[in-house]
Amino acid sequence: MAKQLESKERYIQEKKLECPICKNDKFWTRKTLMNTPGMTLFGIEWANKSATNYICDTCGHVLWFVEK
Numbered sequence: 001m002a003k004q005l006e007s008k009e010r011y012i013q014e015k016k017l018e019c020p021i022c023k024n025d026k027f028w029t030r031k032t033l034m035n036t037p038g039m040t041l042f043g044i045e046w047a048n049k050s051a052t053n054y055i056c057d058t059c060g061h062v063l064w065f066v067e068k
């Protein structure tokens, strides 16, 4: 299994990520391209942006971070 898939504490700009739902601090990540066909369902035009998803290891809540 790829190393980025392990669930562990994550930091965004030196702030520890905490799930807003269950207060868990272990997340696994995945990269998502914002211009994939499925994303057009949201009605947003993304120009080749990629996002990092942090998925709560406990409740599955997904946090999105879009690279500038």
Ligand SMILES: [Zn+2]
Pocket: 019, 020, 021, 022, 023, 024, 056, 057, 058, 059, 060, 061
């Ligand atoms: Zn959670």
